[in-house]
Amino acid sequence: MARSSHDHAGLRHLSLPLPVQAALIHLLAWGVVLGLAAFSQQFHVVVAWRWLLVAQGAIAGSLSFVLGLPGWWLAINLAFFPMIGLGQQLDLRPEWYLLALCLLLLTQFGALRSRVPLYLSSHRAKTELAHLLPHTQGLRLLDIGSGTGGLLAQLAQARPDLRLAGVESAPLLWLVSRLRLGKRADIRFGSLWRHDLSRYDVVYAFLSPEPMARLWDKVRREMKPGSLFISNSFAVPGVAPDAVIDLNDLNRGRLLLWRLS
Template identity: 45%
Template structure:
């Protein structure tokens, strides 16, 4: 809502000046120049409010791209198709503020070392995406059992196909909040800061003593991890480990 408000403020500011000026001169509104002006004001507001660099780019380019899209006269059906495809991939971002994050090879290697220390166990990946964590771990540690929970249909399907032929991998299309964490020895999550407090409540209520909860990049607010594994990658992706 903050981003919508910022972009809206830029639109209102520019149009409140442009409309009276061109109306008084009885001239048509130059929409290209107007959209560029809105993008410039939005960039300024985003900079003044100390938005991350990617939000500044989004604000600067949003209205010029709207103008360019309007000029292309694209059939509305294509926008509907794009929306449906995005929903199939990023359903978690819409329903639970959990975007699609893919674990890198360095993180998978660090997790493999951690699991090897524990010996054969049952591992669950909450929000498993395309299987970038569970699939290579299942290959590297055949004596362990892995389960992936993913609720976005298209990413679940991709992960299901990528995970075929692995008897130690169970791939489920379901909401992570429906997972029974007490059935697992290690619970792994690469989500976002938004659900961490709620997830920690679920971890405390369900996970059995001696089990391990591992959060990639996002610590549990108000809880002290037993161990932090610094993964050698850029950007930094520390693993926060909490023992029950």
């Protein structure tokens, strides 16, 4: 079975959630930055606070790279503190922060409970998926947690032979994907846990480690023999996939495939 960099990357050995890893990295970077600032003051050099924020980002980004965090966390850690500095420079009106908070809540609020935030399948993942799916006219594919509908939109274009469906529990994301896809996919609003999987030949999931064990129970209960369950990046604990495809994308993602028996 193919192995990817996910299996041996840095801090992953400690099994800490990625946000905790990011917080530890920033604490360490902040310590280094404070040390540098104190050191420079000894020589009567005062470094402007915005350069300290840039240094914080650069150190946090480098640590993320060395410790093997996925590419998108590397980008977040690199940009987080410099963006705070930029925000202060821009002197934005408070309403913009309120609007950003509302958008965040409308798209991510459910993640507090489900532990599945919104992030999108990479272009590579979509292309690979379109390529690997069997060419059976009318093959039914469901994206559970279909987000903004990007995966389904690309599949609709690349593989018009597929019958596409999605289920999404965040109202704003559901609306966006519904408007985006129109009649090209059947997008339902609601929880994947209440959605029957038995109608589909392929179920695609890009969720998080949290629901995978429970999801596998549902997949085994509902999906028919011969159908295909595909998880982007997240393994089912204790169940080896039948095939693994390394995507070599920014997320260092991989597609894990299980053929139901």
